[in-house]
Amino acid sequence: MGAIGAPLGPPFDVPDFTVSGALPPYLGTTPTVLAAMSPYPTTLARIAGKLCRSSPRREIFRGLLQYRQELARIGLSDGFQWLCGSFLEDIEALETRDPRDVDVVTFCHRPAATADDPAWRVFATANINLLLWQLVKPVFRCDAYFVDLDTAPANVVNQAQYWFGLFSHRRDGLWKGLLQIPLAVAQDDADASPVFSGCSFTRFSGYCSIWLGRYVTCLVSWCVSPL
Numbered sequence: 001m002g003a004i005g006a007p008l009g010p011p012f013d014v015p016d017f018t019v020s021g022a023l024p025p026y027l028g029t030t031p032t033v034l035a036a037m038s039p040y041p042t043t044l045a046r047i048a049g050k051l052c053r054s055s056p057r058r059e060i061f062r063g064l065l066q067y068r069q070e071l072a073r074i075g076l077s078d079g080f081q082w083l084c085g086s087f088l089e090d091i092e093a094l095e096t097r098d099p100r101d102v103d104v105v106t107f108c109h110r111p112a113a114t115a116d117d118p119a120w121r122v123f124a125t126a127n128i129n130l131l132l133w134q135l136v137k138p139v140f141r142c143d144a145y146f147v148d149l150d151t152a153p154a155n156v157v158n159q160a161q162y163w164f165g166l167f168s169h170r171r172d173g174l175w176k177g178l179l180q181i182p183l184a185v186a187q188d189d190a191d192a193s194p195v196f197s198g199c200s201f202t203r204f205s206g207y208c209s210i211w212l213g214r215y216v217t218c219l220v221s222w223c224v225s226p227l
Contacts, residue, residue: 011041011042011043011046012027012040012041012042012046013042013046013050014040014042014046014047014049014050014051014179015027015040015177017089017090020174020176021089021090021091021093021094022088022089022090022170022174022176022177023038023040023088023089023176023177023178023179024038024176024177025037025038025168025175025176025177026038026177027040038168038176038177038178038179039082039164039177039178039179039180040177040178040179040180041180041181042179042180042181043181043188043191043192044065044181044188044189044191044192045188045191045192047061047083047179047181047192048061048192048194048195049195051087051088052195054092054098056098056099057087057098057099058195059141060087060099060100060101060102060141061087061102061192061195062195063101063102063139063140063141063142064083064102064104064140064141064142065189065192065193066140067104067130067136067140067142067144068081068183068185068189069185069189070130070140071106071108071130071183072184072185074111074123074127074130075111075113076106076108076111076130076183077108077183077184077185078108078109078183078184079106079107079108079109079149079183080106080107080180080181080182080183081104081105081106081107081180081181081182081183082104082105082107082163082164082167082178082179082180083102083103083104083178083179083180083181084102084103084104084105084167084168084178084179085099085101085102085103085143085167086099086100086101087099087101087102087103088102088176088177088178088179089170089176100141101137101141101142101143102141102142102143103142103143103144103145103167104142104143104144104145105144105145105146105147105163105167106144106145106146106147106183107147107149107156107160107183108146108147108148108149108183109149109150110123110148110149110150111123115150120148120150131144131146133145145163147159147160147163164178
């Protein structure tokens, strides 16, 4: 069931965990109010204040901010991100362990210079280390997936349907909530940064070359073709 009470946003405060240890899939008494449905638009500062209570969580969150900075560096900033997974659950109580990463689905428009498909393929190949989860996850602690908002509308809908259906349910079938944040790096990123004092972070160091040949065709096909 969803949490009882009126919506607080947007942007929303991060809702409390339900008795099932997850974010509620909706706020209020009914799932029929679109504005009260997950994914909840929120801020990084609010996420830092609510979900970064341990050192492992702070390290994961720092990786998320670093990943966002890298996406902005290559010109990917026009869009939004869904955050999901055990980072958004009380996994410490549910499974007596820390979260290992945060699941991230980035919905983004292409940079203007890569609007056509051939240019986008070149761009995606050159930046494969930031677009393919197998390369992103070991570096940034983000299990990251990408949805190209400049593909055919049906393709965008299909991918959104897939990712929402996957990440809004636990493996045991429990319906749960997601969070949504703007993709553009802004003051909110800086406001969330003080949570990191004392955290260590290892930057990307050549890992891309191991995976590039095997996975580049898969990623480019995913970004320009329907599911």
